Amino acid sequence: MDIRDQLRKKPLRIGISTRALFDLEAEHSVFVRDGVEAYAKLQRDQEKSLIKKGSGFKVVEKLLGMNDAEGEPYVEVILLSKNSPDLSLRAFNSIKEYGLNIKHGSFTSGRTLAPFIPSWGIDLFLSNDTADVQAAVTSGTAAARLVNPPEVDLGTYYDEEVRIAFDGDAVVFSPESDQIYKDKGLGAFFEHEKKNAEKPMAVGPFGNFLKKLSKLREIHMTGGGASKVRIGIVTARNAPAHERVVYTLRAWGTPADEAHFVGTNSKAPILQAMDAHIFFDDQEKHVLGASSVVPAGHVPGPHNPDEPIIPAG
Numbered sequence: 001m002d003i004r005d006q007l008r009k010k011p012l013r014i015g016i017s018t019r020a021l022f023d024l025e026a027e028h029s030v031f032v033r034d035g036v037e038a039y040a041k042l043q044r045d046q047e048k049s050l051i052k053k054g055s056g057f058k059v060v061e062k063l064l065g066m067n068d069a070e071g072e073p074y075v076e077v078i079l080l081s082k083n084s085p086d087l088s089l090r091a092f093n094s095i096k097e098y099g100l101n102i103k104h105g106s107f108t109s110g111r112t113l114a115p116f117i118p119s120w121g122i123d124l125f126l127s128n129d130t131a132d133v134q135a136a137v138t139s140g141t142a143a144a145r146l147v148n149p150p151e152v153d154l155g156t157y158y159d160e161e162v163r164i165a166f167d168g169d170a171v172v173f174s175p176e177s178d179q180i181y182k183d184k185g186l187g188a189f190f191e192h193e194k195k196n197a198e199k200p201m202a203v204g205p206f207g208n209f210l211k212k213l214s215k216l217r218e219i220h221m222t223g224g225g226a227s228k229v230r231i232g233i234v235t236a237r238n239a240p241a242h243e244r245v246v247y248t249l250r251a252w253g254t255p256a257d258e259a260h261f262v263g264t265n266s267k268a269p270i271l272q273a274m275d276a277h278i279f280f281d282d283q284e285k286h287v288l289g290a291s292s293v294v295p296a297g298h299v300p301g302p303h304n305p306d307e308p309i310i311p312a313g
Contacts, residue, residue, distance in 0.1 A: 008072040015122035018081040018091045020146045023052040043087045051094040055146035055295040056126045059278040062162035078120045079105030080113045124209050142209040144297025161228050167281040168235035171299050174202035193241040200251035214254040230257045238263035
C-alpha cells in the first residue's frame with residue numbers, strides 16, 4: 001500500500017484540549033476563583049467572541065495545512081474538552097473563524113478526558129491539565145503538558161513548513177541511558193554510549209509518534225532531501241554520545257532534518273534559530289527556558305510525577 005494510502009487509512013491524530021488550542025487562562029482563573037456557574041455564564045456571554053490562540057494553535061494549524069485539498073486527510077485533530085457540550089459552541093465558533101478544519105471532539109462536563117484518548121486513537125495528546133497528560137502517558141500515548149506560549153509570535157522564515165523539535169532521552173528514546181547517568185555518573189554514561197553506539201535505543205514515549213510523523217515527512221518531500229515537515233532533535237547529549245542518536249534514527253527509518261547536540265548549553269537559542277512551532281522535553285527547566293521563544297510541552301515520565309527528574313536528555 002502506498003504511504004499516502006497508509007496515512008489516509010490511519011491518519012496522524014492529534015488530540016488537543018480547548019485550553020491548549022486557545023488562550024483561555026483568563027476564563028480558567030474565573031473558574032478557579034468563582035466556580036463553575038460564573039465560568040459558564042462568562043463563556044455564554046462571550047459565545048460569539050473570538051478566542052485568542054494558545055500554545056498548541058500554531059502546530060495544529062501547520063499540521064492541518066499538510067493535508068491535500070482533495071481526498072481523505074493525512075492529519076486529523078480531535079478537540080477534547082472538560083467543558084460541557086453547551087459551552088463547546090464558543091470553541092467551534094472560533095475554530096470556524098480561524099479556518100481550522102476540526103470537525104470532531106468530546107466534551108465531558110468536568111470528567112477526566114483520559115478514557116477518550118485511546119477511544120479516538122490519538123497519536124499525540126496536548127493539554128494544560130497535568131492529570132490528563134499523566135494518564136495519557138501511563139496508557140502509552142505520547143502526551144505533553146503545554147506551558148504558556150511566548151508573548152510574541154516569533155519567526156516566519158519558512159511559512160510553508162511545520163517544524164517540530166524533540167529532546168532525545170526519555171522523550172523520543174527510552175530513559176535507559178538516563179538511568180545509567182543517574183546511577184553511575186557521566187563517565188559511565190559516556191562509556192556505555194560509546195560501547196553501544198551502533199545499537200538502536202528502545203522507543204521512548206514519543207518514539208511511535210515520531211515514526212508516524214516521519215511518514216507525513218516522506219509524503220511532503222520537496223526534492224534535495226528536504227521536506228515541508230521538518231523534524232529536529234535538540235538534546236543535551238554531545239560527542240561522543242551523539243553517535244547513538246544518529247544510528248538509532250537511521251535504524252528506525254526516521255531521519256531528522258536537524259540535530260543539535262548542545263551539552264550544557266541552553267536549548268532556547270537553538271530552538272529560536274530553528275524557528276520551531278513546538279518543542280517537547282522531559283525536564284521542566286528546559287521547557288520553561290524554551291517557552292520564552294517557542295511553544296513548549298513537558299513530557300512526564302511513567303514514574304511518580306513527584307520524583308525529581310534527572311539532568312540528562
